[in-house]
Amino acid sequence: MFKTISIVLLNIKQGIREKTFWAAGFFFLFLMGFSVFLGELSIGEKKVVLRNISLSSIEISCLLLIAFSFVYNFYREESTRLKEVYLSYFSHAAYLGGKLISYILICLIYILLASFTASFVLFLNKAYLWQIFLGSYGIFLKLSIFCGFCLLFSSLFSYPLLSSISTIFAYIASELSYNALKIVNVSENIFIKIFLKLIYHILPNADKIDLKYQIIYGKTPRLVFLIGITSYVFIYALLLYFLSVLIFRRKEH
Amino acid sequence: MDVDIESRKTLKTICILLLLVPLFSLHLSKFSVQQKKKIYYTSSMDYLELISGSFRPLFAEMIFIKGILGLPEEAPDRMSYFLNLFNTSIDLDPKLINAYFLGGVVVPTGKEEVTTGIKFLKKGMALNPSEWRIPFWIGFNYLELGVYSKVIKYYRMASDLPGSPPYLKTNLAFLYYKANRPQEGLLYLKGLCNFIKDNHILKIMKNKIKWLEKIVNLEKKIEEYREMHGVWPLNLDDLVKRKLIKEIPDDPFGKGYYLEKDLLSGIPKVRSKF
Numbered sequence: 001m002f003k004t005i006s007i008v009l010l011n012i013k014q015g016i017r018e019k020t021f022w023a024a025g026f027f028f029l030f031l032m033g034f035s036v037f038l039g040e041l042s043i044g045e046k047k048v049v050l051r052n053i054s055l056s057s058i059e060i061s062c063l064l065l066i067a068f069s070f071v072y073n074f075y076r077e078e079s080t081r082l083k084e085v086y087l088s089y090f091s092h093a094a095y096l097g098g099k100l101i102s103y104i105l106i107c108l109i110y111i112l113l114a115s116f117t118a119s120f121v122l123f124l125n126k127a128y129l130w131q132i133f134l135g136s137y138g139i140f141l142k143l144s145i146f147c148g149f150c151l152l153f154s155s156l157f158s159y160p161l162l163s164s165i166s167t168i169f170a171y172i173a174s175e176l177s178y179n180a181l182k183i184v185n186v187s188e189n190i191f192i193k194i195f196l197k198l199i200y201h202i203l204p205n206a207d208k209i210d211l212k213y214q215i216i217y218g219k220t221p222r223l224v225f226l227i228g229i230t231s232y233v234f235i236y237a238l239l240l241y242f243l244s245v246l247i248f249r250r251k252e253h
Numbered sequence: 254m255d256v257d258i259e260s261r262k263t264l265k266t267i268c269i270l271l272l273l274v275p276l277f278s279l280h281l282s283k284f285s286v287q288q289k290k291k292i293y294y295t296s297s298m299d300y301l302e303l304i305s306g307s308f309r310p311l312f313a314e315m316i317f318i319k320g321i322l323g324l325p326e327e328a329p330d331r332m333s334y335f336l337n338l339f340n341t342s343i344d345l346d347p348k349l350i351n352a353y354f355l356g357g358v359v360v361p362t363g364k365e366e367v368t369t370g371i372k373f374l375k376k377g378m379a380l381n382p383s384e385w386r387i388p389f390w391i392g393f394n395y396l397e398l399g400v401y402s403k404v405i406k407y408y409r410m411a412s413d414l415p416g417s418p419p420y421l422k423t424n425l426a427f428l429y430y431k432a433n434r435p436q437e438g439l440l441y442l443k444g445l446c447n448f449i450k451d452n453h454i455l456k457i458m459k460n461k462i463k464w465l466e467k468i469v470n471l472e473k474k475i476e477e478y479r480e481m482h483g484v485w486p487l488n489l490d491d492l493v494k495r496k497l498i499k500e501i502p503d504d505p506f507g508k509g510y511y512l513e514k515d516l517l518s519g520i521p522k523v524r525s526k527f
Contacts, residue, residue: 041318044351049314056311175306183303210307217348 003090007098008105011073015106020069024061028114031057032121039125047127051216054118054132059139059212062110063171066143066150067164070103074154075163092249096151100241103147111140131215137226138211141233145204146171148240155248170203178207204236293328295337298344305345313346320355335360336373343377350384353377358390367394385414389421401432409441419454426461433515433522435468460505464525467502471510471523474498485521488512 015021035053039046077086086095115136122128149170153163177200184196209229211221295316305312320338328334339356342349353374361370371394378387392407405428412421422445429438442462449455471489474497478486481495489512492498504510507525515522 038314038318041321042314042351043321044354045314045317045349048310048349049318052310052314056308172306175308176303179303179306183299206307212307213310213346216310 003094004098004101007086007090007095008102011099011102012105012109015069015073015102016109018069018073020072021065021106021110024065024069024110025113027064028057028061029117031061032118036121036125039127046125048216050122050125050127051129051132051135052212054122055135055139055212055215058111058114058118058136059143061114062107062139062143063146063168065110066103066107066146067167070106070147070150071154071160071163071167074099074151075160087252092252093245096155096241096245096248100147100151100237100244103150104144104237107143107147108140111136111143129215129218131218131220134221134226135211135215138209138215138229141229142204142206142209144233145174145209145236145240148237148244151244152240152247155244155251171206173199174204174206177203178205205232209233291326293323293330293334295334295341298341301341301345310346310349313342313349313352316342316345317349317352317355320352324355324359332360332362332366332369336369340373343380347377347380350377350381350386353387354390358393361394364398367397370394383414385411385417385421387411388414389417401428402434404428405432405434405438419451419457422449423454423457423461426458426465430465430468430525435465435472439465439469464505467504468510468523468525471498471502475512475521475523485514486512489523 032054035050035057038053039050042049090098115133119128119132122132146167150163150167153166153170154160157163157166177196181196181200184192187193209232214221301312301316302309316338320335320342323335323338336356339352339360342352343356357370357374357377361367371391374387374391374394378384378391381387388407389411392404392411395401395403395407405425408421408425408428411417412425425445426438426442429435429441439462442458442465446455446458446462449458471492474492475486477497478492478495486492486495489498489501489510493500501510504525509526511524511526512521513524514520
């Protein structure tokens with residue numbers, strides 16, 4: 001337990017100091033600036049557009065942080081032999097557990113900072129709602145799963161670019177699976193329907209975890225629903241963690 | 254020392270190139286560039302639904318903004334193109350209320366297009382039953398078409414919804430007058446007064462009811478005149494001459510009442526000069 005915590009603290013300190021963390025932040029600020037411009041163009045819907053683009057910017061910039069910063073950090077430890085040093089003192093499970101928790105916490109810190117910045121911009125444009133933080137919570141839950149995917153692909157593949165692209169593709173697949181299922185439901189081919197249903201239920205259900213649509217119109221999701229999606233994300237992240245440990249052990253053996 | 258010479262050479266090359274680039278740019282701008290032809294195309298809803306994922310509202314807003322920016326342009330088959338665009342944005346996000354306004358009120362010109370705009374707004378009303386602005390816009394479109402009975406129907410609907418402004422209720426008096434249904438208007442508005450709690454709005458409403466009551470009373474006297482003399486009066490002074498009324502009543506909103514023959518029925522109607 002203490003070994004895992006020490007890895008978590010080390011990785012958090014390192015992760016926040018990384019240039020990619022602040023590069024993601026600058027990208028987010030650029031998108032926020034763009035949102036103010038787009039808000040001026042959208043007649044009568046300025047507040048909704050501002051809130052929507054703020055939340056989307058947080059999500060996209062954090063996804064880039066996960067796909068590039070976390071992946072490259074993992075592979076850098078391998079190339080600098082730091083991983084070997086860690087593994088001589090910690091077990092594989094503790095090492096990966098610490099990595100996953102640190103990724104999730106860095107995401108949380110990033111999302112909180114971005115949410116406060118977005119809230120400030122929204123407040124200046126009279127579009128602020130306290131529910132923005134609930135929207136950020138939904139984004140945090142969604143991206144926690146992709147921290148798990150990032151860890152899984154980093155353990156599986158030998159090349160960082162492959163892991164980064166696979167993480168992004170996993171995200172896209174989870175976003176599109178629900179709509180693909182809706183379209184295929186009209187088809188008469190039973191096998192395709194069953195296959196897509198299976199894919200949909202295996203992939204993370206981004207349509208259920210996402211709270212953006214309700215938040216931008218000021219609606220508060222029910223507490224029961226929030227507890228439900230939190231539990232779902234916890235179980236999914238655990239699954240990805242154990243898969244990563246299995247693959248990592250076999251590779252390192 | 255060698256490094257310094259090399260650096261100076263590189264710097265000189267950069268300076269020369271910095272001068273050459275804008276010169277070439279100026280020279281190239283003399284050549285006429287083929288103007289890009291704009292394609293007025295809206296993506297199919299199926300594809301947009303597939304690629305948007307949980308970013309559906311964002312896609313809806315981008316298409317909505319595309320529509321706003323394209324409004325000043327002379328697009329071929331303008332109504333169809335913009336209606337398609339705003340239809341797509343509301344299919345992605347039904348709560349984008351101003352898309353209904355732009356597609357249903359701003360874009361249509363002419364009777365046929367306004368009718369198409371009304372159909373579009375009715376779709377929005379079904380998707381947003383508690384939004385007062387949509388039935389108000391439908392009523393506004395019917396006002397353009399001169400169908401006052403429909404204007405009354407939709408303004409009444411809008412005035413009953415939460416957040417609607419008080420003028421929707423107070424303006425009904427004028428609309429009932431324009432629709433030649435002042436008696437029906439009086440009955441409705443007197444009943445409505447029981448539910449108005451704001452004293453200021455109640456005062457305005459009572460003044461409008463008085464105005465409408467005067468019109469109704471004058472029309473009753475016109476009927477009496479016809480029953481007595483077998484002909485319709487030519488003007489309101491005839492009622493005063495025949496002592497059916499003491500004097501022509503004051504018009505609290507217009508500049509006086511007068512008689513005007515209705516083109517369809519031939520029956521004189523009391524009008525208010527505005």
